[in-house]
Amino acid sequence: MKRAVCLLSGGLDSSTCLAVAHRAGFDCYALSFDYGQRHLFELEAARRIAASLGASEHKILKLDLRSFGGSALTADIDVPKDRAAKDMDTGIPVTYVPARNTIFLSFALAWAEVLGAADIFIGVNAIDYSGYPDCRPEYIAAFVKMANLATRAGVEGATSLQIHTPLIALSKGGITKLAAELGVDFSLTFTCYDPDAAGRSCGACDACQLRLKGFAEAGLTDTVPYQSR
Secondary structure (H helix, E strand, C coil): CCEEEEECCCCHHHHHHHHHHHHCCCEEEEEEEECCCCCCHHHHHHHHHHHHCCCCEEEEEECCHHHCCCCCCCCCCCCCECCCHHHHCCCCCCCCCCCHHHHHHHHHHHHHHHHCCCEEECCCCCCCCCCCHHHCHHHHHHHHHHHHHHCHHHHHCCCCCEEECCCCCCCHHHHHHHHHHCCCCHHHCCCCCCCCCCCCECCCEHHHHHHHHHHHHHCCCCCCCECCC
């Protein structure tokens, strides 16, 4: 079996992406990050999902992006609530974490080299998303080019790195349907940017609204607990 490093936040998108890699026959190595995010409940979800979907190994790396701040997820900045869909489609919101996917992919690249893997999976989406610049196809293509220039495996021609983005052109409804088809247990996932102390999702942040939009479009019922709807 070919090995693959799969970035896993514990959210629905990354969980679905891991399930896609597993179905494709990859030996999956899941990678998550404790980077100082306010929604640490996602790491427990990542542990549950990695076990549920049969990851061969699951690493959680600790970083301190809170020392930089600059995001509502890593600083004392309010998480936006109840934004209209048109507002989510324009501009880059304060929940964007500077260079996050570049940092995460760099660690995934390092682990892939050690594993002798040529494949990385990431659940980025460029259709229903919150305006993050590091979720776009042109960004992924640029990272692949850089990675094959910057690694021993790429320079020596041992492997040519591929970054798989199976969800990039799907709507949230499409992702939710795919997750159901792949047998992802929705109750194990976690998406909210601003949960309460009990780990209940707020239902009003961009991440919750997009998740609920996906379930509505797919005609399915979300099974995670919410503070309110």
